[in-house]
Amino acid sequence: MDTTERPIATATARAIPRRRIGGMTLAERQAWTGWLFLLPALLVVIGVAMVPLAQTVYYSFTDKRLGALQATNWIGFENYRFLLRDNLWWSAVRVTVLFTVVTVIAEFALGLLIALVVNSRFRGRGLMRAAMLVPWAIPTVLSAQMWKWMYNDIFGVFNDMLRRLGLIEQNIAWLAKPSTALPAVMAIDIWKTTPFVALLLLAGLQVIPEELYEAATVDGASRIRQFLVITLPLLRPAIAVALIFRSLDALRAFDVFYVLFGARPDTQTMAVYAQNNIVAFSDVGYGSAISVLIFLIIAIFVVAYVTSLRVEAES
C-alpha cells in the first residue's frame, strides 16, 4: 500500500499547492477517515459488550446488592474465595460440562447423519429440509413445557407407551429421579438443536464441488473413502462453526433447566446458579463472580476448539 500509493499522493500533491492538510498525508487522512467510519460500530460494541463486561468484572470484586441502601464495598477476591469452596457451584459446573459434552457429541453425530441424508437427491427434499427445522423453531420455554408433560409420571406419554408395551410395571418419574433427570433434559436439547447442527453442516456439504466425487469414483475410491478424504476435510470449517456454536450455547444453558427444575440443587447449570444469585438473592457481587468464571470457562472451550481445529488443518 505504501509503495503503490505514496507516489500518486505526492504527484497529486505537487499539482495542488497545499500538499498537506492539517499536517497529514493523504494516506494518513484515509486512515483517519476509515476510523471515522468505524467509530459508530466501535461505540456500539464498546457500549453493549465491553462496558457491561468490565462492569461485571468490577462488581465481582464488590459486595454489591441490588436495591440495597447501604454502600457497596470493595472486597477483593472474597467472592472468588467463597466460590471455589461452594459445593453448589461445583455441582453446577459438573452438570453443565457433562450436559455440554454429551449433547454436543450426540447432536454432531445425528446432525451429520441428517445433513448427509437431506443432501442427497430424493423426492420431497425441500419439504424434508423445512420440516426438520420445526423442533428448532419452537421457543425453548414452550418445548420444555411440552416435554415436561410427556415425561409426567402420572399421565405422561412415555410411561403410557412403556406400560402398553409391557416394559414397566410402575410408572417412572423421569424428572424426579436424579439418575434420569439429566438424561431426560439432554434428550430435549438433542431433539431441539440437532436440526440446527444439521442445517449448518448441510450448508457446508453444498459447497463441496460435485467433480471431486466424480473424479474419486473414476479413480475407484469407495463411498466410505470418499467420505473420509473428501467430505470430512472439506466440511471442517462448517464443523468448527457448528461445534463452537453448540458448545457455547450448551455451556450457558438456562431455559430448559429453569422450566424443568427451577432451582433444584442437583440439576442446576452455571447460568441458572448465576441468575438465581443475581435476581432472586439480589447478590450482584457474587453473581458477577459466577458470571466471570462462566466467561472464563467458555473462553477455555473456544481457545481449545480454535487451536485444535487449526492444528489439524495445518498438519
Add this chain to the structure above:
Amino acid sequence: MNAMDRSRRSALSRRGLFRVAAAATVSGLLAACRGQQATPTPVTAPSPTPGTAATPTPAAARTPAPTVVGTGSPVTYTLENPPQVFNADRARQYSGAKLTYYGDSVGIGAELDQALAGAFQEATGIQITVVPHPPSATETYAVYQRFFAAQSPDIDVMMIDVIWPGAFAPHLLDLSSALSEEARQHYETIIENNTVDGRLVCMPWFGDFGMLYYRTDLLEKYGFTAPPQTWDELEEQARTIIEGERGANPNFTGFVFQGNAYEGLTCDALEWLASTGGGRFIENGQVTINNPQAVAMLNRVRGWVGTIAPPGVTTYQEEESRQVFQGGNAAFMRNWPYAYALGNAQDSPIRGKFDVAPLPATPPNPHVGTVGGWQLGVSRYSRAPEAAVEFVRYMTSPEVQTYRAVVGSFVPTIPDVSTRPEVLAVMPFLETLKDVVRVTRPSRETGERYNEVSTVIFQSVNQILNGADAAQVLPQAEQRLRRIIGS
C-alpha cells in the same frame, strides 16, 4: 411464590373463577330482587361509575335497588359496579394528583383493578394509571427492586407479595398513622407480617392459605366418615383408598402436594413442621429448623414419595398437583383456595365430589395453613403519598374486599367479610377453615435475605424427598441459614 406458579395458576384459574363468580353474581342479584319486594330498601342510587356508564349490563339495569352490606352503602355485585368510594370527600382535597398503580397482571384481577380505579378516579379527581405487574412474582420483585434502587417516583401504589414486606420495608411508606383504624379490622397475623420494626408498610388486600382437598365420594366408598384429622389418619385412609382403586386405575395415587424445589415447597414444609411440633424454621432470630420433630416429620414425608404419593411429586408445583387431583387420580391434595373454584367448574371430572378440610396435625399441635396472598403498599418516593394512601384505604376496605370476593373469588383478609353470606356462597370453605392457625414464613425477620433463606429450605427439603436422610441434611441447612441471617 416462584416465577411460574402464580402466573400460571392465575391464567388457568381465572376462567373457572369467573364462572363461579358469575353464578354467584346472578344468585346475589336474585336475592336482591327478592329483598326489595319484601322490604323497601333505602333509595340511594349507586354512584355512577365509568364502568356502568360505558357498558350498562341488563342485570344491573333491572335491579335499581342493590343489596345493602356492611356500612350501609349500597353495592351490587357485578364487575361493572364497584363499591362506592366512601372516602371520596377526604380524598377530593388531593384532586388532580396523578398515581401509578402496579396492579394485577391478567384476567379478572386486572378487570377488577380497572373498575375500582375508574370508580375512585371518578369520585375523587385523582388520576390513576393502572399498570399490570409482570405475571411472574419473581419478575415483579425484580421490577420493584429496580424502581426502589433508583428511588423512582414513577410508581406510587403497588401489590406486595406476603413474603416481601421485610425486603421492601425501607422503601415503603409507614401507613400505621393513616390506616391504624382500618388495620385493626384485618387478621392479626397478616398485619403482624406487614409490620416491620413497628412500621405498617402495607395493607392486606387478599389472602391465601394451605388446605387439604379430599374426595368425598371415595372416603364414603371406603367407609371413612370424616376427613383425616392427623397425619396417621391421612396415611391410613390414603393406603386403603389406593389399594381399592389401583385395580381400576393403575395411575391412582393417595396424596399430592408441592414437592418441587421452589417457594411452594417452603410453604408445604412449614405446614408439616408447624403441625407436628417441628417449629417454623427461624423463630425470634434463632434458626430452629434442626430438631427431632422436624427430622422425624421430613423423613416421614420422604416415606410417602413412591408409596401414598406419586414418585414424581418431587417435581410438582401447584398446577401439577391440581391436574392429578382434578383428573380424578388422587384421594387427597394440599393446595391453595384457587383450586376450589376450578375443581367445581363445569368440565371438571371431580365436580361436586370433593371438599376441603384443615390440613392434618399431630395433637396437641394445631391445624395450620401457610399464609400467602397480596398486600398494597405505597412507595416512599411517591410524589403524592396522601392521595396514594386514600386509594389504598379504598382498595383494602371491607366493601371492596366483599366485591372482590364475590366477583373474583379473592379470599378476604378481614374476618368480618369472610363471614358474610354472599362471600360464603362463593367460598364455603372460609367457614370450615376459620379456626385454622395461619402460619407465616420467616420473611419479615430475614428481610432482603428471605429468598436465600427460602432457597436453602426448599433445596434441603427437596433433597430429603429425593432420598436423603433428614438427620444428615438438616444440620447442614441449619449452618447455611445461620450464615445468611448472621446468628
